[in-house]
Amino acid sequence: MADELVHYDVVGGTATITLDSPHNRNALSAQLRRELSASLAAAAADDAVRVIVLTHTGPVFCAGMDLKEARGAGAGDQGVNEFPKILEQLWTSPKPVVARLAGPARAGGIGMVAACDIAVAVPEATFAFSEVRIGVVPAVISLTVLPRLNPRAAHELFLTGDTFDARRAVEIGLLNSATSDLDAEVARFVKALAAGGPTALAETKALLSRPRPATPSEGFEEMIGLSAKFFASEEGQEGILAFAQKRKPNWVPQD
Structure with a gap:
């Protein structure tokens, strides 16, 4: 049986969902997508859960789709068809969702960050819409990312694929804050959200x-x-x- 790639824990009304696939930079493999979707559904259905925190192990939050699984004509169809459900679950969750990033996000990983209600990262975190650089289009994630981003910045970053830092991510609307005291900032938001x-x-x-x-x-x-x-x-x-x-x-x- 394959090791679990997503951990789900509930403590004091907070459901923590942890991506734990550091060997491939928490890429959105079929197994990780399946387990992440199940965890989000469990949190949404649990009356004891007030706030959801989406976080990760390893140095990278999420590298986007698992490109090894996407090789070959039509090989990426399953991921493209399944990933929107995860973005929809994050976007429409009746419980507020806080993204906690201790490292970089790319492509689909940024789509998840944008789908969360609150997003906090360390200053060292970096971001890139890298799709165009491998000849694909950031189509699915555009539906969660574009409502967050300054339009000029969206055009620049979607078209160039350039890497940008956490400071700029705050400026253009992708992040709420960038701080070295990540856990304290997440706890502050969780407490404020649970008061509603x-x-x-x-x-x-x-x-x-x-x-x-x-x-x-x-x-x-x-x-x-x-x-x-x-x-x-x-x-x-x-x-x-x-x-x-x-x-x-x-x-x-x-x-």
């Missing part, structure tokens, strides 16, 4: 992904209904009461 109401967080994630109306007035009626629904909800009423009583709401672990 679970249902409110899921709905806010969906709200952030909705197409914007042409003008605010076109969306007010729907948004008034959504706002009223949550003010009247059990979760909303608990949050309001907790604020008035100067205590933590019941979804936040009590000290």
Whole structure:
């Protein structure tokens, strides 16, 4: 039986999903894709999970698709067909997802970083949309990456395939922060995310992904209904009461 390439652990409401295939720089092999998708599904379905952290072992976060499995005409079809599911799971997860990068990401690895809600890396991490340099197109990952990136930077980096550092990744919108104290920064975001109401967080994630109306007035009626629904909800009423009583709401672990 093949060794596990993705580890899944839940501690204190945080599900940590760890890519553990350092021999090929955590490339998206068929086995890793299968195990990663299963872990994301498990986290989404577990009511005890409030936040998901996607991280890795070894010096590289993810090198993208496993090119050894993609050799030969049609050989890459399975990966191309399966990988969108993983990006969709990250993008639409009802639980906020934090990407923790202690090393570089390339191609599909950057697609996963972009699909997460929060992304933090060490300053030494580097990035590159290397697809054009091997004669392929960053097609699938464009759907998660382009909503994050400054358009000028996207044109430059997609077309040149040039490597860029974590500082620039922050500037163009790919990362939230670059810090040497990676674990402390991840813990800060996890704590902040876990303070939100679970249902409110899921709905806010969906709200952030909705197409914007042409003008605010076109969306007010729907948004008034959504706002009223949550003010009247059990979760909303608990949050309001907790604020008035100067205590933590019941979804936040009590000290």
